[in-house]
Amino acid sequence: MTAPSIPHTPEDITADWLTDALRSSGVITTSSATSIDAGDTSAGHGFTGRIARLAVTYDSHEKEAPCSIIAKFPSYDPTIRAAVTDSAMSYEREIRCYENLIGSVALSTPRRYYSAHDPESSECILLLQDLAPARFGDNVGSPSREDIESAIRAIAGFHAEFWESPRLIEMDWLPEYAQDADARQRAFRQAIGPFLSTWGKYLRPSTIDLINRLGDSLARIRLQLSRPPRTVLHGDYRLDNLAFDESGRGPAVIDWQAPSIGRSVADMAYFIVYCIDPSERRALESELLKLYHSVLMEHGVGAYDFVSCMEDYRLSIAANMLRTVRVGGTFDYSGDRAQALLRTILHRVETALSDHRVAELV
Incomplete structure (x- = not known):
């Protein structure tokens, strides 16, 4: 079957197009979509792209035919599209993750129904399982201890699965954590001005000084975090990207635009620091890192002691500032929820x- 053309917007998705897409990937075989109602779900949340929920009706019943589908598109904003392409994030990389990586791992993720990417135009689309009624985490809120530990166990198991695995060599489409480190350090320096012009009023002078100094050392720190032992990193592991249900299997993980290969604790530093209020983090931090390390050991990871884990954690807090400054200085955070988040x-x-x-x- 010839691959369907790539629609640019949710409104471009017709019943005929969706039928062809779902049949080409084997999701449906006999039924046909007859109508689609597209609702935008990205307001205040989809900073790097547009997300729509498609309510679909069919001409006949088919067990696997999804009645609700999440459709992901690149951002309409050319500045954001360029920033995603030029940064550690990539629309194409997310599609390749769903096509080649996460469908075969123990970590829970949405099912991929269809995906397509045109490297010449950079147009792409990703159709995914709607995880409703699962409960998504909230980066602005305060997570429960149960959610925190569930998220840590899930990502630790994922990291262990790829820990110094021969499969890393085969994943040549995944960048090293320090890929283009010097270029990204220069991009970080260029983003400092726009970032501070908007957000500097919320920061202490000592933090502003540290951000400026990172402009000369970020590449070195990221190179340190690219040395063995290495694994696959999610790159944006935070509560907004985790969906919890009552199954006890751990959260389903979404938003795979920023994966890379590097030291695992970069994901942990991002999760613990970005998702937990300081007073609670201080009380739980050591215990949570010990939990993470113990799950790695339970899954057979060796030759990575807790002292090394803590050293990498500290380095990762610094390294993760690349994303914070570049995203904060580039993307649209004008909405109330976006302002509260950052x-x-x-x-x-x-x-x-x-x-x-x-x-x-x-």
Whole structure:
């Protein structure tokens, strides 16, 4: 069957197009879509793209035919599209993750119904399982201890699955954590001005000084976090990208635009620092990192002691500032929820930078 053309917007998806797409990937075989109602779900949440929920009706019953589908598109904003392409994030990489990686691992993820990418135009589309009525985490809120530990166990198991695996060599489409480190350090320096012009008023002078100093040392730190032992990193492992249900299997993980190969604790530092309020983080941090390390050991990871884990955690707090500054200085955070999200993150990150004396590493 000839692959369907790629629609640019949710409104471009017709019943005939969806039928062809779902049949080409084997999701349906006998039924046909007859109508689609597209609702935008990305307002305030989909910073790097547009997300729509498609309510679909069919001409006949078929067990596997999805009545609700999540459709992901690139951003309409050319500035954001360029930033995604030029940064650690990539629309194409997310599609390749769903096609080649995450469908075969123990980590829970949405089912992929269809995907397509045109490298010449950079147009792409990803059709995914709607996880409703699962409960998504909230980066602005305060997670429960149960959710925190469930998320840590899930990502630790995923990291262990690819820990120094021969499969890493085969994943040549996944970048090294430090790929283009010098170029990204230059991009970080260029983003500092726009970032501080908007968000500097919320930061202490010592934090602003540290951000400026990172402009000369970020490449070195990211190179350190690219040395063995390595695994596959999610790259944006936070509560907004985790869906919890009552199954006890751990959260389903979405948003795979920023994966890479590097030291695993970069994901853990991102999750703990960006998702947990400082007072609770201080009380739980050591215990949570020990939990993470113990799950790695339970899955057969060796030759990675807890002292090394803590050293990598501290480095990762610094390294993750690349994303914070570039995203905060480029993407649209004008909505109320977006403003609350980044201000919450900045408070948490600033406190962690101070608590872990990250300035000593720069």
